Amino acid sequence: MKLLERYLQAVRTYLPMSQQEDILKELRENLRGQIEDRESALGRALNEDELAEILKKHGHPLLVATRYRQSRHLIGSTLFPFYWLVMKIILAIMGFGYAVSVLVLIAQGKPFFEVLGALLSYVGAVLPTFAIVTIVFAVLDIGNSKFRLLERATKATNENFNPRTLPMLRPASDFPDGKPISRFKTAFELFFSAAFLLWWMRVSMIRKLALFVVLGPVGLSDKIPFQLGPVWNIIYWPVIFLSLVAVVQQIVTFIYPDRLKFYSEMKLITNGGSVVILYLVTRVNDILAIAPGVSDPWEFAETLRIINMSLHYTMIFAALMTLVECFKQFRWLARVRSSAATSASTVI
Amino acid sequence: MVDLAKLTDSDLFENLRLELRRGSLIIAVLAQLREEHYGYALRKALADQGMEIEESTLYPLLRRLETQGLLESEWREEDKRNKRFYRLSKDGARILKQLLEEWNGLNSSLKRIV
Numbered sequence: 432m433k434l435l436e437r438y439l440q441a442v443r444t445y446l447p448m449s450q451q452e453d454i455l456k457e458l459r460e461n462l463r464g465q466i467e468d469r470e471s472a473l474g475r476a477l478n479e480d481e482l483a484e485i486l487k488k489h490g491h492p493l494l495v496a497t498r499y500r501q502s503r504h505l506i507g508s509t510l511f512p513f514y515w516l517v518m519k520i521i522l523a524i525m526g527f528g529y530a531v532s533v534l535v536l537i538a539q540g541k542p543f544f545e546v547l548g549a550l551l552s553y554v555g556a557v558l559p560t561f562a563i564v565t566i567v568f569a570v571l572d573i574g575n576s577k578f579r580l581l582e583r584a585t586k587a588t589n590e591n592f593n594p595r596t597l598p599m600l601r602p603a604s605d606f607p608d609g610k611p612i613s614r615f616k617t618a619f620e621l622f623f624s625a626a627f628l629l630w631w632m633r634v635s636m637i638r639k640l641a642l643f644v645v646l647g648p649v650g651l652s653d654k655i656p657f658q659l660g661p662v663w664n665i666i667y668w669p670v671i672f673l674s675l676v677a678v679v680q681q682i683v684t685f686i687y688p689d690r691l692k693f694y695s696e697m698k699l700i701t702n703g704g705s706v707v708i709l710y711l712v713t714r715v716n717d718i719l720a721i722a723p724g725v726s727d728p729w730e731f732a733e734t735l736r737i738i739n740m741s742l743h744y745t746m747i748f749a750a751l752m753t754l755v756e757c758f759k760q761f762r763w764l765a766r767v768r769s770s771a772a773t774s775a776s777t778v779i
Numbered sequence: 780m781v782d783l784a785k786l787t788d789s790d791l792f793e794n795l796r797l798e799l800r801r802g803s804l805i806i807a808v809l810a811q812l813r814e815e816h817y818g819y820a821l822r823k824a825l826a827d828q829g830m831e832i833e834e835s836t837l838y839p840l841l842r843r844l845e846t847q848g849l850l851e852s853e854w855r856e857e858d859k860r861n862k863r864f865y866r867l868s869k870d871g872a873r874i875l876k877q878l879l880e881e882w883n884g885l886n887s888s889l890k891r892i893v
Binding site: 454456457458460461462463464465468489490494495498499 | 817818819820822823833834835836838839842860861862863
C-alpha cells in the first residue's frame with residue numbers, strides 16, 4: 432500500500448490547502464474499496480504492478496487534483512462579446528488618434544525618426560490598454576456573476592425594445608459599392624488621402640517616408656538619382672483639388688455613411704479627374720527624370736528607361752481600373768435618378 | 780476556446796458526446812443517491828446499470844453537488860473502515876424531480892423530432 436500513499440501524497444501537492452485532508456481521506460477510502468474488490472476477485476493481495484495499473488487508470492495526480500478545483504475564467508462567455516467589442520473600439524480610436532498625430536508631425540516637418548517613433552509608440556500603448564480593459568472586464572465579470580449586473584442592466588433595454596423601430600432592409604443594389612459603406616474602410620482611406628496630399632504638397636518628411644517604405648534604408652539617402660518629370664508640375668494643382676475633394680468626401684462619409692448620393696457623386700468627380708490625370712501622365716515618356724547634379728546621367732539611363740516603362744503600364748492599368756469604378760458610380764447614380772423619376776411620376 | 784474548424788470528426792464527436800453526457804450524469808448521480816452510497820460503491824452501482832463514470836469525474840462532482848446543497852454526506856464506519864456516505868438532500872430531491880420532468884419533456888420532444 433506504500434504506492435497508494437505515494438500516489439495520495441502526489442495528489443496532495445496540487446490540492447487546495449483547506450480541503451487537502453478531507454479530499455485525501457475520501458480518495459483513500461474509495462481507492463481502497465476498488466483495490467479490495469480486485470483482490471476479492473483474484474483471491475489474493477495485489478502485487479505492485481496491479482496496484483500501479485489501478486492508480487494509472489485513476490489518473491495523473493495533477494489532473495485528479497485539478498478536478499477538485501473550481502474552474503475559473505478571467506472573462507466569462509456572457510461578457511466576452513462586450514469585452515471584445517469595447518477592445519476593438521478603443522484600439523480603433525487610439526489608432527485614429529495616433530494616425531492624426533503622425534500626420535501632424537509630418538506636416539510640421541519633424542525628423543524622420545521622430546515620426547517613426549510616434550508610429551511605433553502605438554504598439555507600446557496597445558499593450559497597457561489591452562491589460563487595463565481586460566482587468567476592468569475581469570472585475571465586471573466577478574460583479575456580474577455575483578450580482579447579475581448584466582441581466583439587470585439589459586432587462587430594461589429588453590423590455591423597451593420594439594422590433595418595429597429596426598432599420599428597413601436594404602438590398603445590396605441600394606449601395607454604390609454593392610454593400611454598406613464601412614466606417615473603418617473610410618477612416619483608412621482618409622488617412623491615406625491625407626498622407627498622399629502631404630506627400631504631393633512636397634512635405635519632405637512624408638516623401639522620405641514613402642521612399643523608405645518603397646526602397647528601404649536606401650530611400651533615406653540624399654543621393655537618389657531620379658526625380659519626378661516635368662508633367663507632374665502641370666498636374667500639380669488638379670491633383671491637389673481632387674485630393675481635397677476626396678478628403679472632404681471621406682470626412683463626410685465617415686460621419687454620415689448613409690449619404691450615398693453624395694458619396695457616389697464625389698467618387699465620380701475624383702475618379703473621373705484621376706482618369707484624366709493618369710491619361711496625361713501616360714502620354715509623356717519621362718514620368719521620372721534624372722535628378723540635377725548627377726555626375727554621369729548615362730550611367731542611370733537604362734534603369735530610368737525600365738522604371739518609366741513600368742510606371743507607364745502601371746498608370747494605364749490604374750487608369751483602366753479607375754474608369755471601371757467611374758462607370759459603376761455613374762450607373763448607380765443613373766439608376767437612382769431613374770427610380771426617383773419613376774416614383775415621382777407614379778405619385779402624379 | 781476550442782476551434783471547431785480544426786477538429787477531426789472523432790474529436791468533434793467526443794466533444795459533443797461529453798457535452799451531451801454532462802447534464803445526464805448529474806441526473807443519474809442524484810437519482811442513484813436516493814439510496815445512500817459511498818463514492819466507490821456509487822460508481823459501481825452506476826456502472827452496473829450502464830453508466831460508466833471516471834473516478835476523477837465522479838468524486839469531485841459529489842463534492843460539488845454537496846456544496847450546492849443537493850447532497851448530504853456523513854462519515855461512518857462500515858467494514859471497520861471510515862467511509863463518506865452520500866445521499867440526496869431534501870433540496871436535491873426537489874431539484875431532481877424538476878430535472879426529471881425537464882428530461883422527460885426533452886426526451887419526448889427529441890423522439891418526435893428524430
